[in-house]
Amino acid sequence: MGLARRCVLCAAGKGESTLEFQTLCIHGGSKKYDVTGAVSVPIFQSATFAHPGVGESTGYDYSRQQNPTREHLEALLAGLENGTDALAFSSGMAAVSLAMELFAPGDHIIASDDIYGGTHRLFFHLSAKNGVTFSLVNTSDPARVEAAVTPRTKAVFVETPTNPMMQVTDIAAVARVTRAQGLLLLVDNTFLTPYFQKPLDLGADIVIHSGTKYLGGHNDTLSGFLVVRDPALAGRLRFLHKTVGACLSPFESWLLIRSIKTLSVRMERQQESALRVARWLRTRPEVEAVHYPGLPDHPQYEISRRQTRGSGAMLSFATDTAETAERILRAVRVIQYAESLGGAESLITYPMLQTHADIPEAEREAKGITNRLLRLSVGLEAAEDLIADLERAVTSGPDGGDRVKT
Numbered sequence: 001m002g003l004a005r006r007c008v009l010c011a012a013g014k015g016e017s018t019l020e021f022q023t024l025c026i027h028g029g030s031k032k033y034d035v036t037g038a039v040s041v042p043i044f045q046s047a048t049f050a051h052p053g054v055g056e057s058t059g060y061d062y063s064r065q066q067n068p069t070r071e072h073l074e075a076l077l078a079g080l081e082n083g084t085d086a087l088a089f090s091s092g093m094a095a096v097s098l099a100m101e102l103f104a105p106g107d108h109i110i111a112s113d114d115i116y117g118g119t120h121r122l123f124f125h126l127s128a129k130n131g132v133t134f135s136l137v138n139t140s141d142p143a144r145v146e147a148a149v150t151p152r153t154k155a156v157f158v159e160t161p162t163n164p165m166m167q168v169t170d171i172a173a174v175a176r177v178t179r180a181q182g183l184l185l186l187v188d189n190t191f192l193t194p195y196f197q198k199p200l201d202l203g204a205d206i207v208i209h210s211g212t213k214y215l216g217g218h219n220d221t222l223s224g225f226l227v228v229r230d231p232a233l234a235g236r237l238r239f240l241h242k243t244v245g246a247c248l249s250p251f252e253s254w255l256l257i258r259s260i261k262t263l264s265v266r267m268e269r270q271q272e273s274a275l276r277v278a279r280w281l282r283t284r285p286e287v288e289a290v291h292y293p294g295l296p297d298h299p300q301y302e303i304s305r306r307q308t309r310g311s312g313a314m315l316s317f318a319t320d321t322a323e324t325a326e327r328i329l330r331a332v333r334v335i336q337y338a339e340s341l342g343g344a345e346s347l348i349t350y351p352m353l354q355t356h357a358d359i360p361e362a363e364r365e366a367k368g369i370t371n372r373l374l375r376l377s378v379g380l381e382a383a384e385d386l387i388a389d390l391e392r393a394v395t396s397g398p399d400g401g402d403r404v405k406t
């Protein structure tokens with residue numbers, strides 16, 4: 001068992017934990033499947049596993065509980081996040097929903113006031129029905145988090161940077177509050193991935209991912225993850241995972257393993273292009289504000305630099321009028337007007353009508369999610385082509401066609 005992996009590690013002269021991140025993206029994982037030397041992880045397309053004898057098991061019984069392909073992916077991601085265990089789900093929302101199963105009626109959770117729309121819907125429509133209450137606060141101010149703690153508070157749920165306003169929360173500062181008060185700290189790390197940010201190292205207890213985004217990276221697969229360090233918490237989550245059953249299939253686990261091999265290369269290139277696009281947007285008279293943590297005038301630029309290795313490739317911007325925003329959406333050609341983010345294909349969204357449509361209007365407007373705000377996920381196309389596409393769109397006629405000069 002594990003011959004191929006041992007050779008890689010011997011050649012590097014290192015234990016797995018000391019390998020560089022980009023090497024781990026390729027060679028991390030459980031390798032428990034590895035009896036043939038297969039360089040690509042096999043897809044164990046089996047729902048169940050035969051027992052060698054009474055009371056005996058190969059280590060696998062039934063794929064809802066564990067499957068060798070998924071196990072490899074989970075070990076891979078646990079290693080990348082510096083966790084001890086990771087659980088793979090059929091979507092990001094399945095992962096967040098499962099985390100909510102840790103709480104009981106009467107429990108109170110403090111959450112970032114600019115969270116993903118689906119998470120907001122889960123909290124206020126399902127978890128609230130189950131007797132869990134929420135306070136939404138601006139978690140980029142740790143004092144507000146501390147002030148919101150009540151005797152019933154059990155956890156703090158943070159997204160950083162937030163979607164779509166790109167607000168950054170100081171994870172270590174919030175972790176000091178949660179540690180002192182005995183609360184769980186959950187951090188949604190979808191936007192930056194462990195390549196740029198490792199919340200467990202900063203004091204978080206549970207890291208959440210929509211693997212549909214950068215980890216999957218190709219806009220073709222839904223998936224989600226929870227990653228933890230504490231073995232007792234991992235045990236509780238494992239019990240819930242096998243009980244609820246929203247686990248990732250063997251084939252989709254394999255797609256994720258394949259994608260993660262290129263995670264570091266994709267993140268670097270997408271970030272480089274995002275910074276170029278952000279800088280270009282700032283020069284445009286039709287653009288009033290650009291929200292990107294990699295710009296030095298971003299309000300949490302210093303915190304972002306301190307706790308991350310990079311700012312990622314998500315940005316949002318406010319146009320001068322709603323007409324300009326709609327014109328851009330109609331006229332872009334290389335960039336596609338579609339939900340989701342993090343993939344090779346650049347995507348633009350209108351948060352007001354899409355991801356945040358279920359959030360009450362007053363709450364949405366107060367956060368800056370207006371009819372002039374667009375969110376852009378910068379993909380792997382050439383930055384020049386993305387900028388040219390936006391330039392053409394922003395100067396196009398009202399119907400999205402090229403403006404006729406008179």
Ligand SMILES: *Cc1c(COP(=O)(O)O)cnc(C)c1O
Pocket residue numbers: 091092093094116118119159163188190191209210211212213222223224
């Ligand atoms: C997309 C997303 C989710 C939900 O993930 P799905 O894979 O779409 O279920 C959760 N959090 C963030 C930050 C996201 O972007």
